[in-house]
Amino acid sequence: MITLYSKATSNGRKASIMLEEVGLEYVVRAMALDKKEQKENWYLQINPNGRIPCIVDDQGPNGDPVTIFESGAILIYLAEKAGQLLPLDPVARFEVLNWLFFASGHVTHTGLAVMWQVRSRERGEEHSNLKLWQAENARVYSVLERGLEGRKYFSVDYSIADIAAWPWIYRHQLAGISLDKFPNLKNWFERIADRPAVQRGLQVPPRNDAF
């Protein structure tokens, strides 16, 4: 059985959407990030990074338990375990991995930087470099826009590269970005939003605030 330690945030949703897509059995342990549960000793022993998501699979590749704590690595692990959403053909596989790394790096880090600063501005703390991060975040959106030119997904088919980027684009409004400026990205965003597994994964674990 796979245990998912998570909260329904952009990074957490990468793992929950993936689990819903591939249909592997799992249980969720909701993490109270507001109470800093992710920094408690018991959790740091599972995930030294003290963040979510994290999965523990008690049936790892050798039959022993295995722990994975980076969302990109979780996507690759689950794709290989399920034999889905990561093509075996080397050309398509590296195209997927290329966009997966872009999403895990640029998309995730510019997204995190903007979200943190927007949230602290809401608390009355100003960040002098918010505009710089917003500009970099918009540049990253334009890279995604170019990558989707003439195609439905980041590779030949829907894959873990799409799942790695989508939960961040889901929060474009909070980041202050309009998808109207990015028509390819907007079509891609809406196409993926319609997937039943994505709609289910967005709600794992359930949260009662709009986020």
Ligand SMILES: N[C@@H](CCC(=O)N[C@@H](CS)C(=O)NCC(=O)O)C(=O)O
């Ligand atoms: N590189 C990590 C980033 C994980 C991350 O930043 N998660 C956020 C939620 S989206 C978190 O746990 N924040 C709580 C904290 O920073 O203590 C990944 O891709 O999994």
